[in-house]
Amino acid sequence: MFTGIIEELGVVTAIEKREGNLHITIKAGMTPELKIDQSVAHNGVCLTVVDIRNSEYTVTAIEETLFKSNLGNLKLGEKLNLERGMQLGARLDGHIVQGHVDQTAVCTGVTEKNGSWEFDFEYDPDKENITIEKGSITVNGVSLTVVNSGKKTFSVAIIPYTYANTTFQDLREGMIVNLEFDVIGKYVKRLMDLNS
Known part of the structure; x- marks a missing residue:
């Protein structure tokens, strides 16, 4: 975990x-x-x-x-x-991440925003993973909040500390990243699919 x-x-x-x-x-x-x-x-x-x-x-x-x-x-x-792995009893500063990648995505854009950066991604919707606005997503292992959620696209906003201390500093348009979708969201979606 x-x-x-x-x-x-x-x-x-x-x-x-x-x-x-x-x-x-x-x-x-x-x-x-x-x-x-x-x-x-x-x-x-x-x-x-x-x-x-x-x-x-x-x-x-x-x-x-x-x-x-x-x-x-x-x-x-x-x-x-x-x-x-997280230590039992420690603060959970990000969100619950299993380390099980669901699929990859392609970086489709990087925009500098006056001291921060916005990264845009596109993923294969056929795998039926979803994002929601202000929900959690893990991109290359980094816990982030989704902005601009679409059917097969989403964006994340990166602060200077995260940019300087992760591989986001090297991430460019066209590069492939790992995605792990929010585990709670995956369970909710699965239950809804079973009940529909």
Whole structure:
């Protein structure tokens, strides 16, 4: 379980494809505090630490994860939003995030707004995920509030702190991001579908 509040940016230092899996090595300041079998969210994808060496650790993304996320597009030197699992009894500063990516979206626009930024996204509506105005969405692991919600589009407003401390600083039009829709919204939609 995560909150969508990014702890730090990690850097991809090695990528190894083995059968259908992708082994990703990341250099991060949090590495000395990690342990084997610990869950860490990488751009919103919950992955298990399988190896630790000095300031780097390795995780494995399986075929299903690569199919539903942008992790298969990673390149050496690329930054990742990192968050360790939430601690029981700690404040929930973002929203409830499972680390299970629902689908990807394409960034369709970035607008600077006098000290903040608005990012526009478009996603495949056939997967039947929805956003609502002022609802929660996780974009590349970052807990955000939806603005301008449409049938297959939405926007988010990014404050300077979030811009400087997440991968939003590198996000450009045409790039693919991971989306995790609000878990409560998903349950409500599922119940409504069952009762209709």
